[in-house]
Every structure is written in C-alpha cells, then in structure tokens.
Amino acid sequence: MKRFFDLLVSLLLLTFLLPILLFLYCFVKFKLGGPVLFVQERPGFEGRIFKMYKFRTMSNSTDENSGKLLSDGERLTSFGLKLRNSSLDELPGLWSVLKGDMSLVGPRPLLVEYLPLYSMEQKRRHNVKPGITGWAQVNGRNAISWNEKFKFDVWYVDNRNFLLDIKILLLTVKKVIIKDGIAGDGEVTMSKFTGNGSCDHLNL
Numbered sequence: 001m002k003r004f005f006d007l008l009v010s011l012l013l014l015t016f017l018l019p020i021l022l023f024l025y026c027f028v029k030f031k032l033g034g035p036v037l038f039v040q041e042r043p044g045f046e047g048r049i050f051k052m053y054k055f056r057t058m059s060n061s062t063d064e065n066s067g068k069l070l071s072d073g074e075r076l077t078s079f080g081l082k083l084r085n086s087s088l089d090e091l092p093g094l095w096s097v098l099k100g101d102m103s104l105v106g107p108r109p110l111l112v113e114y115l116p117l118y119s120m121e122q123k124r125r126h127n128v129k130p131g132i133t134g135w136a137q138v139n140g141r142n143a144i145s146w147n148e149k150f151k152f153d154v155w156y157v158d159n160r161n162f163l164l165d166i167k168i169l170l171l172t173v174k175k176v177i178i179k180d181g182i183a184g185d186g187e188v189t190m191s192k193f194t195g196n197g198s199c200d201h202l203n204l
Contacts, residue, residue, distance in 0.1 A: 007098065010104065017094075038053070039051055040052055042110065042111065043109065043126060045130070050109075052109055055083060059075045102129055102131060107126075114193050
C-alpha cells in the first residue's frame with residue numbers, strides 16, 4: 001500500500017505542479033544561474049546510494065584567495081532563503097519518489113560520509129526508504145539535536161504504518177505554512193553530524 005500510495009501521490013503532484021516546477025526552474029536559472037538542480041549522492045534503503053534532487057538555493061561564490069566555496073550563510077541568497085523556507089526547493093524530490101529511491105515519508109537522506117559514524121541503533125534508520133518528510137521533520141526538523149533526530153527516525157522505523165504516514169504528511173503541511181524548525185540555533189540549516197566531534201555547517 002505504501003509504494004502504491006507513493007506512486008499515486010507523486011505522479012499526481014508532479015502532473016498538477018508541472019507549471020510551478022517549470023516556473024521555479026526558470027526562476028532559479030535567472031536568479032542563480034546553472035546548474036538549477038542541487039544533485040547529491042545520498043544513502044537510501046539499506047545504505048544503497050542514490051541521487052537526490054533539490055532546487056539549488058545557494059550561489060557558487062568562492063573565496064577570492066583560496067578559491068574554496070564560501071560558507072552556507074554567505075552563499076544563501078535572499079531568494080534561496082525564501083525558496084527553502086517555503087520548502088519548494090524539495091519538489092524535485094518527487095521524481096526520486098516516483099523512481100522508487102525515496103518515499104513520501106521516511107527518515108531524511110543524509111550524507112554518505114555519515115555512514116561509518118552511526119551507532120548500530122542509528123543505522124536502523126536505513127531499514128526503510130528515506131523520505132521527503134518524516135517523523136523527525138514534524139517534531140523539530142533542523143531545530144532539534146542529532147540524537148533527538150535519530151531517535152525519531154528509529155521510532156518511525158519501529159512504528160510505521162499507513163495512518164502514521166498520513167498524519168506526518170498533514171503535520172508537514174502545517175510545519176511548512178508556519179515555517180517551523182527550518183534551521184538550528186545559530187545555523188543556516190543544521191550543524192554537521194560528526195559522531196562525538198565538533199560541528200560544521202551542512203545543507204540538508
């Protein structure tokens with residue numbers, strides 16, 4: 001039922017939102033240039049790697065001396081911030097749902113480099129497909145700690161069912177409208193997971 005629901009809803013949304021997707025594609029191209037899509041490899045079900053798609057929200061500005069990309073805060077434009085706050089940057093992820101790499105609901109796909117940092121309990125978040133939204137997203141999103149986030153993810157793995165997915169989707173709509181939990185304290189998005197180390201910036 002979950003896969004059928006994912007297919008049906010993602011197909012309907014992609015069809016219905018096609019004019020908006022085309023408009024956003026052109027607008028991102030005009031505002032930020034190419035590439036329009038942010039494409040990155042992420043671990044999915046059972047840790048298998050897939051390509052995740054989002055509309056790009058940051059410029060490609062680099063440091064004049066080192067040539068390295070500037071920090072997320074320096075590269076995030078006002079346009080990109082509005083796009084991210086509205087969660088419209090996530091719409092290309094529906095293609096990943098249609099392909100079967102993701103689900104509408106599940107733990108958010110994180111970075112490949114995090115895989116060796118997880119405890120055995122945290123690794124269980126990969127026992128299901130990653131989602132565009134999830135239990136952690138409607139319980140704080142980027143404003144909660146990594147430990148809390150992983151606890152919510154594992155709780156979802158153990159308690160997932162169709163009615164819970166519907167509840168999460170409805171709560172997601174509410175969260176998007178009130179723009180709750182978009183960033184952690186003092187961060188543009190969420191601090192980087194380093195196991196028991198320090199934190200850097202991360203574009204989730």
